[in-house]
Amino acid sequence: MAPPFRRVLGAELVVPALDTDRLGTFSGEVPRPDALVETALLKADMLFEAMPGLDCALASEGSYGPIDRVPLNPGGVELLAFVDRTRGIRHVETLPTHRTSWRLQRFAAGDPARLRALTEMGFPAFGVFVVCSSDMSQPIKGLATVEAVIEAMDREARRSEDGLAVLYSDMRAHKNPLRMKVLRAAGWKLARRLATLCPKCHAPGWGWIDSRRGLPCEACAAPTHWIDFEIDGCPVCGHAAARPRKDGRRTASRLSCRACR
Known part of the structure; x- marks a missing residue:
């Protein structure tokens, strides 16, 4: 940040x-x-x-x-x-x-695929959690070596009701x-x-708040599900204003029009 x-x-x-x-x-x-x-x-x-x-x-x-x-x-x-x-x-x-990098996999004790899974998950640069498949209330954190992960997985698999340990990604930012x-x-x-100020009250935070669908069909002008225009707004005074699509498109493909199908 x-x-x-x-x-x-x-x-x-x-x-x-x-x-x-x-x-x-x-x-x-x-x-x-x-x-x-x-x-x-x-x-x-x-x-x-x-x-x-x-x-x-x-x-x-x-x-x-x-x-x-x-x-x-x-x-x-x-x-x-x-x-x-x-x-x-x-x-x-x-x-x-x-x-x-989020992944979640289950392994039995001694499963040789565990090492490949760890490599694919980017360990040790990317952290992992290990937990018992039948009791996920006590995850094991801070595992720093492959040996520590394998030992934890075997231990959790043996105490699990289904004989499996869960290996999943540590999504904590650090x-x-x-x-x-x-x-x-x-x-x-x-x-x-x-950094963008409201044109009315000059408070920071002016920008997109909503979109409106209904871009007219290029063939019959009926409204479609495509975005017609965007709406910018202010988080302080509530002022809002519509603006065209960024790509400048004014009609939608007839293939997207229900009336033309």
Whole structure:
């Protein structure tokens, strides 16, 4: 987060020592107390509690796993919540991504495929968790060597009711270089958004808030499911304005029109 905020906004980030694990862990033993947005805002509130003189707070929250429609292709979303309590700004920026190393596999004790799986997951540059398949409440973290992972997997498999241990990706940012890159991209996105001022009240954060479908068909002019125009808005005064599609397209292909099929 620091480089984009420094270069775009001239702002320096301070990271206090806070235990955010009580708001959920990627290893699963502590469930997230609420949805992504609400949890990120709770983290921001923790910052204000820890530093009473603070005006602005930035918090992140992420979620990774299999995609519902394409379960073999994992994906994720990074969410950044920025709160400026002096100006009354509460802005949430999201960045969906398919760039993730997230994997989850099950192995029996002694399975030779474990070594190949670890290599494919990028270990040790990318961290991993190991847990018993029938009791996932006590994941093993901080595994630094292949020998330690194999030993943990054999131990957890033997105590599991189905004889399997679960090996899955450690998605904590400091243990996952690819997630760090996605977070950095999200930071640039948020910083540029905050650098854009509302044309009406001049508060930071002017940008996209919604899209409207209904781009007319090129043949019959009937509305289609394609995006017709975008809507930009202000997080403070609520001012909003429509703008054309970025690609400049004014009609949709007749192949997308229900009336022309």
